[in-house]
Amino acid sequence: GDSVTQMEGPVTLSEEAFLTINCTYTATGYPSLFWYVQYPGEGLQLLLKATKADDKGSNKGFEATYRKETTSFHLEKGSVQVSDSAVYFCALQLSSNTGKLIFGQGTTLQVKP
Amino acid sequence: KAGVTQTPRYLIKTRGQQVTLSCSPISGHRSVSWYQQTPGQGLQFLFEYFSETQRNKGNFPGRFSGRQFSNSRSEMNVSTLELGDSALYLCASSLAGTGKGSPLHFGNGTRLTVT
Numbered sequence: 001g002d003s004v005t006q007m008e009g010p011v012t013l014s015e016e017a018f019l020t021i022n023c024t025y026t027a028t029g030y031p032s033l034f035w036y037v038q039y040p041g042e043g044l045q046l047l048l049k050a051t052k053a054d055d056k057g058s059n060k061g062f063e064a065t066y067r068k069e070t071t072s073f074h075l076e077k078g079s080v081q082v083s084d085s086a087v088y089f090c091a092l093q094l095s096s097n098t099g100k101l102i103f104g105q106g107t108t109l110q111v112k113p
Numbered sequence: 114k115a116g117v118t119q120t121p122r123y124l125i126k127t128r129g130q131q132v133t134l135s136c137s138p139i140s141g142h143r144s145v146s147w148y149q150q151t152p153g154q155g156l157q158f159l160f161e162y163f164s165e166t167q168r169n170k171g172n173f174p175g176r177f178s179g180r181q182f183s184n185s186r187s188e189m190n191v192s193t194l195e196l197g198d199s200a201l202y203l204c205a206s207s208l209a210g211t212g213k214g215s216p217l218h219f220g221n222g223t224r225l226t227v228t
Contacts, residue, residue, distance in 0.1 A: 032214035041221070043220050043221045044217075046217070046218070051214035098161065099168075099169065100161055101158065101217060104155075105155045106155060
């Protein structure tokens with residue numbers, strides 16, 4: 001069935017380090033892909049999205065490229081800050097006409113000063 | 114523009130009771146979806162309502178139900194609560210149907226504890 005797999009955490013980095021969080025998916029058709037972030041005690045916030053192959057989503061220094069050939073959507077940031085500490089979720093949406101997302105398990109990122 | 118509002122933020126209930134959670138979507142959003150978040154199972158889709166009709170449903174027992182009102186506000190109900198229903202319940206609204214990749218906007222959730 002349709003699914004999303006994320007690298008297991010927690011990921012611990014020093015401030016200004018390079019971040020990669022891996023995400024791969026299995027889906028029929030051509031899904032849209034998303035990264036959401038969740039801060040403690042809060043709901044999910046949309047970080048970025050891509051709707052077709054080779055699209056690059058970007059926001060707040062984070063980037064992810066929709067790679068259909070490798071069914072991946074890895075999240076990257078060149079220089080992380082302490083304020084980036086949160087849980088990151090990769091998700092796919094199979095159809096534009098739905099509020100149903102399939103989420104990965106989430107990856108906890110901790111950035112130390 | 115106000116975000117998605119969920120009430121209450123916290124609930125403590127006893128096994129066997131029932132509970133109702135409320136969600137007010139962003140103004141203009143007609144789709145409301147509900148998710149259950151637990152440490153073990155992660156984020157799981159419960160159901161989606163669009164224009165007062167259930168449009169999608171996840172794999173949850175019939176004890177979980179919902180509805181949507183004409184102003185797009187939504188409620189979900191869980192009857193005969195079990196300990197395993199303890200979770201963070203998240204509501205999300207969207208302009209679903211307006212194009213590919215229409216994102217979901219989430220509320221801060223209702224934390225339900227069943228004792």
